[in-house]
Amino acid sequence: MLTEDATTVWKYLNGIICIYKPAMVSMSSVRKLLCSKLALDLNELKCRKPRNYVSIDGDTRHPLNVNIRSSYADHPLVIGPRYIPEEIKVRPAKFFEKRTSGVCIMGINYGIRRAFYLNTCNPLCTYHITGQFGLATDNLFSDGKIIYKSNFEYIRKPFVDEAVASIQANHQKNLFSSTGFHPQSQTAYELAVSGMVRPVDKNVPVIYSIKCIQLNLPYFILEVVSVNENEDYLLNLVHEVGYRIKNLAITTAVHCIRHSYFSLENAILKKHWSLQNILDNLNHCNDILKLNKEFSIYLQQKQEEEKKFFSNCNEDLDAELENEMDIIQSEKIH
Amino acid sequence: MVPLLNRFIINKNSTNIIYQLYRNVFLSYIRENVTTALTVTTNSEKLLGQQEKDEFDEVNKNVSVLEELPNLEDVSHIGPPIDFKSFNFAPFADNSVVLQKLVDLGVDFYKIEQRKVLPTYLLQLNFEENIQPYISFLHDNGVPSNKLGRFFTKNPFFFQVNLEDLQKTLWEIKDVVGFSKEQCKNLLLNVPYIWTINPDNLKARIDFMLTEMELSLDMIAANPFGMVNRVSRMRERHLFLKSLGKAQYDPTKPNFISIRMITHGNDASFCEFVAKTSIETYNMFLKTL
Structure with missing residues (x-):
């Protein structure tokens, strides 16, 4: 680190970082850990006398x-x-529940806004979900109570592929029907040509691609690319895959390997969460966002909208203040 | 000037002294700026009753307003009252000698300010009477001076304890420990940290070693270092060794890996000497969990 002054470091601590969230640790404790770590490291630098x-x-x-x-x-x-953990603002772009591990984008201080916009532009997330055939538990995950058991020796890879492909086709079909255009029309064609069609509603999960990349009975790994999903939805998805090949399936691990422009290579492990590493990662993430023209244009648009909104507010306030001042001055004169 | 006047305690006995003090202050004001001083004096007269004013006039009949009065008494002990409410120790710190000396010892008031009865109790203490004997007692019993601050932050009500009772119980404890010393000696000497671990955590650690690593209870008792480590750290290293095919914890077979080897040292030394791989591959593996 080139400077030892805590205030200058504090000024640069705005932006987004990409961390590796461990499994079985809740998001709130990850946030608390990051905050306390940052505050500790900042206090070790030269602080105000x-x-x-x-x-x-x-x-x-x-x-x-x-x-x-x-x-x-x-x-x-x-x-x-001088710096306390409650003072540092850390918010995730996408909320992960306790069992999910993997790439997690966090906004720090003024970067919270950027993280928020990163989530509103419907980013794609890629997951590796490990499942297990032949078991059913009460909470669809491996840590629950086992309810049923079944034979799984007959399962072959084509069975799984078939089930998975039909799920993907269903989602594609639903996505085009939700846009409201006739699938044979010219506008629907143009939409399909222009790129990926994103869902309008924030609450509807959509799967763009789902593949079985490994089958090692009774375990299997699914690669899922999706938008608007959450952990419960993914657990249900694995259960559905088991149901479609007339068997039972539970999830043993949910692992996010990619979030929008960030992959596992950019993520920093829990043991590396220190002020120096976080600042390096912050700069690195900033560079990645700058390289992406689509997002930077989207960000600029949103910032201009915000500026307009706040400038309107300020004008109203200024006008009110001027009126008040006029009244006071007139009272003084009389 | 006006807010300063309001803050002083005005008793009937001390009115004269305060008046003398104020006169001098007012005179210095008059020399600088006559108009401001005039407004101040008018305000100050409002604070006193008619009777007190008459008394004061009788005393100072022949003295000119512009003349400086000789100070008869030392009034340095008079100051603003500090019996107001505050959410931390900061407003009292510059006035209270006890707080200043405790800060110099290293007591962390930031950590104990939320305990309800504490501030009023601590501010009433006298350093030489209430605190010094306790410090000398601790010093006699072998507490080093640089750990006193930490001790008082942990036990801020220590100054309430009767010293004679404390000495008695200390002797009794020493007698009792005489028996159990030999039994617990090994564990205490090797890993004294075990006695401070949360029992639930300790149980989780032992459960992990018994079920997932498939160790025997005797092995765990012989190598208590496993109980000091976090489950997450143990699991990461165990799974890494398993993926390499090196998780062999049976001492009668070749390529034996002991609990001490897994738990000891940082990740770099673990990779180099136990797993025999590079730290990068270990980090890559951690990102697949």
């Missing part, structure tokens, strides 16, 4: 003494360390 305290004391019958010492009221032991 306590202010001076001027005291005038002595016998009032004689000339008084003026003493200057560092104030105890501003001492870090009395009012607390």
